Amino acid sequence: MITKITENLAKIWFLPKAFLAVLAIFGAMLFFDTPFYTPYNLIDLLNSNSIYLILAMGQTIVLVAGGVDLAIGGTMTVSGIIAILLINSGVPIPVAVAVSILFGAVIGVINAYISVYQKSEPFIVTLGMGVLLTGVAQQLTDAHPISCTNPNFVNLSNYKLFGQVPVLIIVMIVVVLVMYWILRSTSFGRNSYAIGGDYEVAKYSGIPVRRLKSLTYVISGMTAALGGVMLSSWVNSGNSIYGSITALYVVSALVVGGTSVAGGIGGAIKSVIGIMVLGLLTNAFNMLNLDSSVPYLTQGLQGLIIVFIIWLDSYGRKRKRETV
Amino acid sequence: MDKKMTKQSVTNLIKNNLIVVGITILIIVASIIEPKFLTVGNFENIIRQFGVLIFVALGMTFIIMGGFIDLSVSGIISLVVVVTVTLVDPIGQVAAIIVGITIGLACGLLNSFLILTSGALTLAESLFITYGLGLVYAALALMYTKGVTQFLTYAKTPITIFKTVGTGSVGPISVAFIIFLACLLILYIIESRTHIGRSIVLMGENIVASRLTGIPITRTVVFIYAISGVMTAIGAIVLISRVNLASPVIGGAIGGGYETQAILAVVVGGTALLGGRGSVLWTVIGTLVLILMNNSLNLMGVSTYIQYMLRGAILILAIWLDSQRQFSEGN
Numbered sequence: 001m002i003t004k005i006t007e008n009l010a011k012i013w014f015l016p017k018a019f020l021a022v023l024a025i026f027g028a029m030l031f032f033d034t035p036f037y038t039p040y041n042l043i044d045l046l047n048s049n050s051i052y053l054i055l056a057m058g059q060t061i062v063l064v065a066g067g068v069d070l071a072i073g074g075t076m077t078v079s080g081i082i083a084i085l086l087i088n089s090g091v092p093i094p095v096a097v098a099v100s101i102l103f104g105a106v107i108g109v110i111n112a113y114i115s116v117y118q119k120s121e122p123f124i125v126t127l128g129m130g131v132l133l134t135g136v137a138q139q140l141t142d143a144h145p146i147s148c149t150n151p152n153f154v155n156l157s158n159y160k161l162f163g164q165v166p167v168l169i170i171v172m173i174v175v176v177l178v179m180y181w182i183l184r185s186t187s188f189g190r191n192s193y194a195i196g197g198d199y200e201v202a203k204y205s206g207i208p209v210r211r212l213k214s215l216t217y218v219i220s221g222m223t224a225a226l227g228g229v230m231l232s233s234w235v236n237s238g239n240s241i242y243g244s245i246t247a248l249y250v251v252s253a254l255v256v257g258g259t260s261v262a263g264g265i266g267g268a269i270k271s272v273i274g275i276m277v278l279g280l281l282t283n284a285f286n287m288l289n290l291d292s293s294v295p296y297l298t299q300g301l302q303g304l305i306i307v308f309i310i311w312l313d314s315y316g317r318k319r320k321r322e323t324v
Numbered sequence: 325m326d327k328k329m330t331k332q333s334v335t336n337l338i339k340n341n342l343i344v345v346g347i348t349i350l351i352i353v354a355s356i357i358e359p360k361f362l363t364v365g366n367f368e369n370i371i372r373q374f375g376v377l378i379f380v381a382l383g384m385t386f387i388i389m390g391g392f393i394d395l396s397v398s399g400i401i402s403l404v405v406v407v408t409v410t411l412v413d414p415i416g417q418v419a420a421i422i423v424g425i426t427i428g429l430a431c432g433l434l435n436s437f438l439i440l441t442s443g444a445l446t447l448a449e450s451l452f453i454t455y456g457l458g459l460v461y462a463a464l465a466l467m468y469t470k471g472v473t474q475f476l477t478y479a480k481t482p483i484t485i486f487k488t489v490g491t492g493s494v495g496p497i498s499v500a501f502i503i504f505l506a507c508l509l510i511l512y513i514i515e516s517r518t519h520i521g522r523s524i525v526l527m528g529e530n531i532v533a534s535r536l537t538g539i540p541i542t543r544t545v546v547f548i549y550a551i552s553g554v555m556t557a558i559g560a561i562v563l564i565s566r567v568n569l570a571s572p573v574i575g576g577a578i579g580g581g582y583e584t585q586a587i588l589a590v591v592v593g594g595t596a597l598l599g600g601r602g603s604v605l606w607t608v609i610g611t612l613v614l615i616l617m618n619n620s621l622n623l624m625g626v627s628t629y630i631q632y633m634l635r636g637a638i639l640i641l642a643i644w645l646d647s648q649r650q651f652s653e654g655n
Binding site: 307 | 452
């Protein structure tokens with residue numbers, strides 16, 4: 001009996017730490033008298049993390065295949081701006097959205113060419129691409145925020161379906177489900193795990209490693225562009241500073257969720273949990289009004305939690321290496 | 325040495341330093357188009373710009389040579405700057421500077437402690453740990469000042485040291501430049517003449533093999549992060565001296581502030597990103613080349629946005645060429 005209980009407790013401990021953190025936050029918020037458990041707040045929680053979740057889905061498959069894409073912040077910013085500029089100059093909304101997403105795909109192709117075909121370190125190549133795209137965004141907007149003159153553009157994200165749920169959340173759920181399906185049930189998804197797990201073994205097993213790994217970057221570029229368009233529509237503005245911290249935030253959140261930066265480990269649900277941990281923390285701290293007693297405490301705690309969970313993740317790998 | 329040999333080595337030199345050669349051409353073009361480029365005033369300006377970035381880049385060189393990376397430097401700069409400036413009145417300028425440098429050292433030690441205890445051995449793992457810590461340092465700076473900018477000029481006690489570092493000069497050479505030369509000399513001696521200097525390069529070459537051959541990995545990792553922390557703190561103090569104020573966000577966004585520029589300077593200089601090859605002297609060249617590039621583009625009237633784009637493009641190009649070189653060496 002007692003061994004059974006300890007076994008079950010041990011099982012809980014071996015659940016992803018981020019999932020435990022989500023449960024802990026939901027549990028802890030029961031004890032405080034805040035508007036946390038209201039439908040309005042819970043929908044707002046999802047809504048404000050939807051952009052990150054859309055970006056995270058593309059990033060997940062890149063990380064699974066053993067790469068990394070730190071250009072998503074820049075891609076998001078520029079494609080949002082492109083969409084607004086095109087619509088303002090009279091292009092129909094669907095065409096503008098399509099062009100923006102195509103732009104994201106092109107950035108993905110360039111990232112893939114340099115980091116996969118030319119075997120360059122993806123961290124710094126995509127970081128450089130992010131800097132470059134920030135420059136492009138500044139050039140396009142003259143470093144001023146711009147907004148869309150067509151009133152229908154706002155509806156792309158904000159139109160409420162079923163009374164309460166904005167389109168943005170629906171789009172996010174669709175993207176998550178598609179990525180879940182790709183990673184679980186397609187040969188492309190399964191091969192991505194093989195490539196990230198061991199590139200050479202995957203290559204000699206006859207998997208077209210370079211082509212598939214490149215495809216992951218293209219997908220990431222496209223989800224980043226989609227996120228950018230939805231963001232522009234959500235806040236009806238495009239600004240060159242939007243993406244400045246996005247990429248590292250998203251990748252850290254995914255690592256917090258249990259996706260490994262070493263490749264081969266990860267999944268859509270893990271990524272959702274990772275993003276939601278950081279999002280929930282911000283939301284819960286806001287509800288508790290922590291920042292009014294100690295300013296900027298939220299940012300500090302967020303950093304600490306990223307460090308702590310990534311430390312645990314690395315430590316787990318170290319233990320595994322040593323036992324082998 | 326016959327003529328053919330010389331020709332070959334010149335080709336190799338150009339091939340191995342394509343970016344430096346390209347930017348040199350740009351600088352020559354700039355000095356032809358814009359006569360202001362080759363004036364004493366402009367060179368003084370360039371030596372002043374050398375300031376903060378070169379200190380951060382020198383510290384970053386050892387880290388990159390060792391095969392790691394440090395994204396927390398922006399956070400360290402912000403933290404050191406605000407603490408030093410607020411302490412000038414209560415404890416005096418000398419003690420404030422010592423506390424500032426100690427904070428840089430402590431941040432570096434904390435970075436290395438978490439990296440070592442977690443067993444992070446790759447660039448990727450160190451990147452995310454130092455990113456998270458950078459967020460913490462930046463938040464500490466904000467929490468400490470409640471987001472308010474502190475002004476050094478309002479200090480009631482003397483601030484002679486800051487004034488000397490900021491504007492003073494010995495003959496034609498500014499004091500900040502002398503501090504830089506001293507740091508460079510110390511780091512160069514460490515790199516080329518000491519046991520730990522060799523350990524850094526070997527660790528960057530192959531961390532597992534160097535551990536097996538008895539190189540003290542723990543000590544080396546602690547050392548490189550401590551050096552980076554201290555150099556960043558020195559850079560932060562030079563920065564205060566120049567701008568006379570301390571904003572808690574002066575270091576810029578984590579992952580987009582001084583660290584990208586420092587990595588760029590190190591890699592453009594020719595230090596291999598994945599470790600095993602590099603020198604602080606190359607970093608000086610890399611930084612100088614970047615600053616000259618910015619300066620010549622400014623003088624030619626190119627917009628800052630385009631300079632931003634160029635910075636990203638050069639970073640990509642530098643890594644690309646670096647990987648090509650490693651690829652051809654491997655064959």
